[in-house]
Amino acid sequence: MGKTERHATIADVAALSGVSVGTASKALNDRGSLREETRMRVKEAARQLNFEINAGARSLHSGRTYTVGMITTDTIGRFSIPVLMGAEDALGAGQMSVFLCDGRDDPIREQYHVKTLLSRRVDGIIVTGRRTQARAPIGSALPVPVVYAFISSTDPDDCSVVPDEAGGAHKALDHLLAIGRTRIAHVTGPEHHHSAQVRAAAVGERLAEAGLTPAAPPLFGAWSEAWGRQAVGILLAGGTEFDAVFCGSDQIARGVAEALRAIGRRVPGDVALVGFDNWDVMTEGCQPSLTSVDMNLEGLGRAAAEMLLAAINGSPSPGRHARPCHLVVRESTSVPLVPSASA
Amino acid sequence: MGKTERHATIADVAALSGVSVGTASKALNDRGSLREETRMRVKEAARQLNFEINAGARSLHSGRTYTVGMITTDTIGRFSIPVLMGAEDALGAGQMSVFLCDGRDDPIREQYHVKTLLSRRVDGIIVTGRRTQARAPIGSALPVPVVYAFISSTDPDDCSVVPDEAGGAHKALDHLLAIGRTRIAHVTGPEHHHSAQVRAAAVGERLAEAGLTPAAPPLFGAWSEAWGRQAVGILLAGGTEFDAVFCGSDQIARGVAEALRAIGRRVPGDVALVGFDNWDVMTEGCQPSLTSVDMNLEGLGRAAAEMLLAAINGSPSPGRHARPCHLVVRESTSVPLVPSASA
DNA sequence: GAAAGTTAGGAAAACGATTGCCTTCACCGT
DNA sequence: ACGGTGAAGGCAATCGTTTTCCTAACTTTC
Numbered sequence: 016m017g018k019t020e021r022h023a024t025i026a027d028v029a030a031l032s033g034v035s036v037g038t039a040s041k042a043l044n045d046r047g048s049l050r051e052e053t054r055m056r057v058k059e060a061a062r063q064l065n066f067e068i069n070a071g072a073r074s075l076h077s078g079r080t081y082t083v084g085m086i087t088t089d090t091i092g093r094f095s096i097p098v099l100m101g102a103e104d105a106l107g108a109g110q111m112s113v114f115l116c117d118g119r120d121d122p123i124r125e126q127y128h129v130k131t132l133l134s135r136r137v138d139g140i141i142v143t144g145r146r147t148q149a150r151a152p153i154g155s156a157l158p159v160p161v162v163y164a165f166i167s168s169t170d171p172d173d174c175s176v177v178p179d180e181a182g183g184a185h186k187a188l189d190h191l192l193a194i195g196r197t198r199i200a201h202v203t204g205p206e207h208h209h210s211a212q213v214r215a216a217a218v219g220e221r222l223a224e225a226g227l228t229p230a231a232p233p234l235f236g237a238w239s240e241a242w243g244r245q246a247v248g249i250l251l252a253g254g255t256e257f258d259a260v261f262c263g264s265d266q267i268a269r270g271v272a273e274a275l276r277a278i279g280r281r282v283p284g285d286v287a288l289v290g291f292d293n294w295d296v297m298t299e300g301c302q303p304s305l306t307s308v309d310m311n312l313e314g315l316g317r318a319a320a321e322m323l324l325a326a327i328n329g330s331p332s333p334g335r336h337a338r339p340c341h342l343v344v345r346e347s348t349s350v351p352l353v354p355s356a357s358a
Numbered sequence: 359m360g361k362t363e364r365h366a367t368i369a370d371v372a373a374l375s376g377v378s379v380g381t382a383s384k385a386l387n388d389r390g391s392l393r394e395e396t397r398m399r400v401k402e403a404a405r406q407l408n409f410e411i412n413a414g415a416r417s418l419h420s421g422r423t424y425t426v427g428m429i430t431t432d433t434i435g436r437f438s439i440p441v442l443m444g445a446e447d448a449l450g451a452g453q454m455s456v457f458l459c460d461g462r463d464d465p466i467r468e469q470y471h472v473k474t475l476l477s478r479r480v481d482g483i484i485v486t487g488r489r490t491q492a493r494a495p496i497g498s499a500l501p502v503p504v505v506y507a508f509i510s511s512t513d514p515d516d517c518s519v520v521p522d523e524a525g526g527a528h529k530a531l532d533h534l535l536a537i538g539r540t541r542i543a544h545v546t547g548p549e550h551h552h553s554a555q556v557r558a559a560a561v562g563e564r565l566a567e568a569g570l571t572p573a574a575p576p577l578f579g580a581w582s583e584a585w586g587r588q589a590v591g592i593l594l595a596g597g598t599e600f601d602a603v604f605c606g607s608d609q610i611a612r613g614v615a616e617a618l619r620a621i622g623r624r625v626p627g628d629v630a631l632v633g634f635d636n637w638d639v640m641t642e643g644c645q646p647s648l649t650s651v652d653m654n655l656e657g658l659g660r661a662a663a664e665m666l667l668a669a670i671n672g673s674p675s676p677g678r679h680a681r682p683c684h685l686v687v688r689e690s691t692s693v694p695l696v697p698s699a700s701a
Numbered sequence: 702g703a704a705a706g707t708t709a710g711g712a713a714a715a716c717g718a719t720t721g722c723c724t725t726c727a728c729c730g731t
Numbered sequence: 732a733c734g735g736t737g738a739a740g741g742c743a744a745t746c747g748t749t750t751t752c753c754t755a756a757c758t759t760t761c
Contacts, residue, residue: 022479022501024747035711040749047750048708065501067477071414071423072747075716080414082478085458091443100434103460112474115428115458117446131455134410135425136365158365158408240643266643273645296639300583300612367717378741383719390720391738415717418746 023064032060043068074136081111083323084132086153088144088166089120093294094312098143098165101316109324111138118144129153139323142166143316147177148209160326164319165312167335174326175335176319178310180210183340184217187261187289187308188225190342194350196259196287198230202246202271203263206235211263214291218261230257238263243270251278258286259348265290265297265307272301272347288347303346310340366407375403386411417479426666427457427475429468429496431487431509434460436637437655441486441508444659452667454481461487472496482666485509486659490520491552503669507662508655510678517669518678519662521653523553526683527560530604530632530651531568533685537693539602539630541573545589545614546606549578554606557634561604573600581606586613594621601629602691608633608640608650615644615690631690646689653683 029039034057041047042057060066074080083106087095103113114137116128132140139159144150144166152168153161160174167175191199201218204211215233222229231250236242243262247270250257262268268290272282282288282303290298293309315338322332372382377400384390385400403409417423426449430438446456457480459471475483482502487493487509495513496504503517510518534542544561547554558576565572574593579585586605590613593600605611611633615625625631625646633640636652658681665675 022476025749026747036748037712037750038710040747041710044749047710050709053709067473069418069747070478071417072716073749074414075412075418075718075747076749078716091439096434096439099458100460103458107460112478113458114455115442115446116455117443117450130410133365135413135455266639269643296609300609302616368719369717379718380720380742381740384740387719390740393739396739412717415746416719418717418748419719421746 022069023061023066024069025066027064028057028061028066031064032057080136080138081109082114082135082137083111083320084114084116084128084135084137084140086116086118086125086128086132086140086142088118088125088142088150090145091115091117092145094145094165095143097312098316098319101313101318102141102143102164102320103316104313105317105320106324111324125153129157133158138327141319141323142168143319146209147180147213149175160323160331162319162323162326164316171335172333174322174331174333176315176322177335177337178312178315179337179339180213180310181217181220182337183291183308183310183342184214184261185221186340186342187291187306188218188221190306190344190348191259191261191287191289192225192227194287194348197227198255198257199227199259199261200230200250200255200257201233201261201263202243202267203233203235204238204267208238211235214263230259231255236267238266240266240270240273243267243272244274245270247271247274247278259288260286261289263291265292265294265301265305268305268307268347269297269301272303272305276302283346283348283350287350289342290347293343298343298345301347303349306345306348307343308340309343311338314338365412366404366409367412368409370407371400371404371409374407375400423479423481424452424454425457425478425480426454426663427459427471427478427480427483429459429461429471429475429483429485431461431468431485431493432463433488434458435488437488437508438486440655441659441662444656444661445484445486445507445663446659447656448660448663449667454667468496472500476501481670484662484666485511486662489552490523490556492518503666503674505662505666505669507659514678515676517665517674517676519658519665520678520680521655521658522680522682523556523653524560524563525680526634526651526653526685527557527604528564529683529685530634530649531561531564533649533687533691534602534604534630534632535568537630537691540570541598541600542570542602542604543573543593543598543600544576544604544606545586545610546576546578547581547610551581554578557606573602574598579610581609583609583613583616586610586615587617588613590614590617590621602631603629604632606634608635608637608644608648611648611650611690612640612644615646615648619645626689626691626693630693632685633690636686641686641688644690646692649688649691650686651683652686654681657681 025039026036029036039057042049042054118125140161141164143164149167149169152170163175167177203215234246260271268288275282280286290305290307293307298305298307368382369379372379382400385392385397461468483504484507486507492510492512495511506518510520546558577589603614611631618625623629633648633650636650641648641650
């Protein structure tokens with residue numbers, strides 16, 4: 016692996032090229048007035064010595080570190096990854112590096128991370144997490160801007176970028192209505208879970224607006240395939256008639272799909288199915304492939320990062336910013352309507 | 359969000375507590391000889407000013423940044439996350455912060471990241487990636503230690519920490535043999551994929567050692583459920599008799615499980631099934647739940663981080679370090695053997 | 702050929718913290 | 732009264748870079 020050669024300093028470069036440190040600095044940064052020949056000589060020396068500028072020393076002078084912290088409130092998971100990647104992408108374009116901190120749902124650990132980040136003089140902080148529920152701010156009057164992504168802050172003056180989950184649910188419903196479904200059930204996650212609440216409420220709203228009543232009251236359970244399978248049993252046991260199920264997650268939807276297949280109801284022929292999250296593993300693994308609501312988490316992360324950059328440059332965008340979801344239509348809703356029964 | 363109060367410096371603290379900067383530094387670091395009263399006064403002033411030490415300035419003096427870089431060669435994914443988390447965990451315990459860099463399979467981008475990290479004077483670098491195949495080193499004679507995790511370096515002198523995939527496959531086979539299966543098929547990923555090759559070779563080995571021949575030659579395909587489903591069709595079409603399938607991934611295994619169920623073969627009664635990766639979403643979603651090989655990626659990440667820390671402290675561990683996989687037994691292999699047919 | 706203007710590059714003061722050395726002072730024993 | 736001893740804390744160099752002056756040497760120009 017090497018572990019050779021110590022880091023060259025600008026003084027080494029200056030010495031090798033026979034100029035003063037100040038001049039070397041100017042040469043490398045294309046600043047000041049120097050002969051072209053000198054500039055090249057210095058640059059060549061730098062190249063030769065493998066000179067990499069000491070960013071820490073530079074920051075000392077400029078006050079900027081071109082570094083941001085990213086804190087996940089809970090563990091890094093399926094939802095934080097795309098957010099994180101989107102942010103990393105947008106920040107990388109702005110030459111910024113990212114400190115990744117995993118909060119592990121532990122407030123002490125989180126505060127420790129905040130302190131560390133401040134100590135490292137990050138230019139800003141992005142906070143993200145597994146669920147969209149608002150959370151207490153990570154600190155008050157912090158010396159750097161903070162943007163909450165996916166998750167949001169309870170302080171309305173904080174900048175939060177969140178998916179418009181209700182809007183996403185509306186789109187799912189509109190789609191189901193458009194393909195002629197009228198007996199629509201909703202199977203989702205735990206009742207206390209913010210996303211489950213929001214989406215269920217949105218479903219109720221849209222159905223009411225369409226002059227319909229739900230096929231059944233929303234079924235709250237777990238975010239799992241097992242619950243999806245179980246929920247079908249509950250619907251059947253209750254004698255509910257339904258020609259569509261909108262699920263709070265793709266995993267639930269997949270469970271529903273399997274249970275329906277097991278009892279011989281065809282998807283989408285008899286029952287149209289829509290999931291939420293647009294998680295490829297589920298939408299593709301599901302038979303038939305699953306129509307789903309996409310929260311565009313990567314775009315959300317990118318947007319959050321861009322807002323952070325703007326805030327760092329003096330133009331904060333306080334408040335809660337909801338970003339639209341979109342529907343990705345696949346086989347599970349591909350049939351407009353089937354009269355009765357056909358192969 | 360605040361964006362208030364500029365950062366206090368040690369000079370502010372010194373001024374507020376009426377001592378010199380040097381003394382303030384000693385007080386805060388419990389160094390030098392100071393009256394207890396003075397020490398407390400300084401610490402109180404620091405608290406009052408929300409003083410957070412400027413880590414960059416400190417590093418300037420100490421030469422250590424307590425920072426490491428983590429580069430994913432490809433995109434951050436299902437395999438890099440646990441590695442990353444394990445590493446973050448181990449490094450956090452050593453007070454180190456992690457720079458996350460996403461290589462996106464782009465060598466240029468990767469080299470840019472290496473440069474940036476060196477410029478930020480990281481104490482070390484961890485390289486990881488989606489696949490276990492060896493890759494070219496990220497640089498030669500770098501001034502800091504590098505550890506490859508999951509992925510490995512083609513340079514045998516580099517330190518690489520990898521899962522013992524062959525060993526994992528052996529464990530899967532041993533388990534299947536132990537529950538009395540003798541007609542074992544292997545369905546796995548693309549033939550050119552390193553993991554697929556290694557695991558398939560290991561299967562062949564173990565079967566030979568047991569004096570058995572494979573139920574069929576290894577079936578190479580994609581890392582998907584669809585391929586798993588399709589593979590069952592191929593086995594049947596070929597007239598292959600088999601009482602167990604060992605799959606190269608949990609996704610493939612799940613596809614196999616579904617296809618078997620569709621044609622009425624019971625798992626594990628008629629066919630025992632073992633996956634690879636121990637990915638909860640698949641092992642739990644699968645019916646029945648799936649026995650799988652766990653590469654313990656988080657532990658691997660932790661181990662890599664510990665080796666990096668050791669290397670930073672002057673005790674490198676060059677070479678390739680294979681870490682054992684272990685088998686997690688679930689329902690898909692829970693029945694020792696079923697004579698013929700029963701509910 | 703001298704005054705003025707340009708140019709190239711050097712010297713040194715930051716930036717924020719650490720640390721080795723030095724000074725000051727109090728206290729001690731003789 | 733005086734030197735010795737320790738403790739407390741100040742001073743200044745240092746880390747690597749940037750940037751603001753400043754100086755010396757050329758060019759112009761009349």
